[in-house]
Amino acid sequence: MTIEASKSRSGLHAERKLAFIVRGGVKLEEVKGEGVKVKPVYSRGDARSIEVSLSPGDYAAHVRLVRGPRGRVKGYITILDSSGNIVYKSVLRKRKVRPSTGDKNYHFIVEKVVEALGLQRYLKSYKLKGST
Numbered sequence: 001m002t003i004e005a006s007k008s009r010s011g012l013h014a015e016r017k018l019a020f021i022v023r024g025g026v027k028l029e030e031v032k033g034e035g036v037k038v039k040p041v042y043s044r045g046d047a048r049s050i051e052v053s054l055s056p057g058d059y060a061a062h063v064r065l066v067r068g069p070r071g072r073v074k075g076y077i078t079i080l081d082s083s084g085n086i087v088y089k090s091v092l093r094k095r096k097v098r099p100s101t102g103d104k105n106y107h108f109i110v111e112k113v114v115e116a117l118g119l120q121r122y123l124k125s126y127k128l129k130g131s132t
Helices: 102-116
Strands: 004-007 013-021 025-028 044-049 061-065 073-080 086-093 096-102
Touching: 013 102, 025 102, 061 102, 073 096, 073 102, 086 102, 096 102
Parallel strands: none
Antiparallel strands: 004 013, 004 044, 013 025, 013 061, 061 073, 073 086, 086 096
16 A cells, blocks of 8 residues: 655645555554655655555555645545455545445445544535435
8 A cells, every 4th residue: 555645846736645444344543654665646745655464354445635726635535355355445526425336335434534534524425325
């Protein structure tokens, strides 16, 4: 997984990549630590590739957010199972988080990540319709 915080030379574009681990479907923790340095998307900033090992029943969430010149944020949140397969992907566009591919039963992890990042203040909607 890649962790990144970079900006363009002009400062108009910015990219942020974060990773979280969900232990047992309950506990959410951010992935931090040293990793292999890789090239960031934009010229200013840092990017690192970190290897994560998961126990059976754990999930990893990879978040990618991009801010454009008008301050609009878009991106995606990908959920991976313990064997590294993508089980769910949601897209963030127009201040809404929507399901994209995979099993919608994993959307509760996306909701946990959105609340951990504090994005719910900026989003119009991030919960599935009909969910509690």
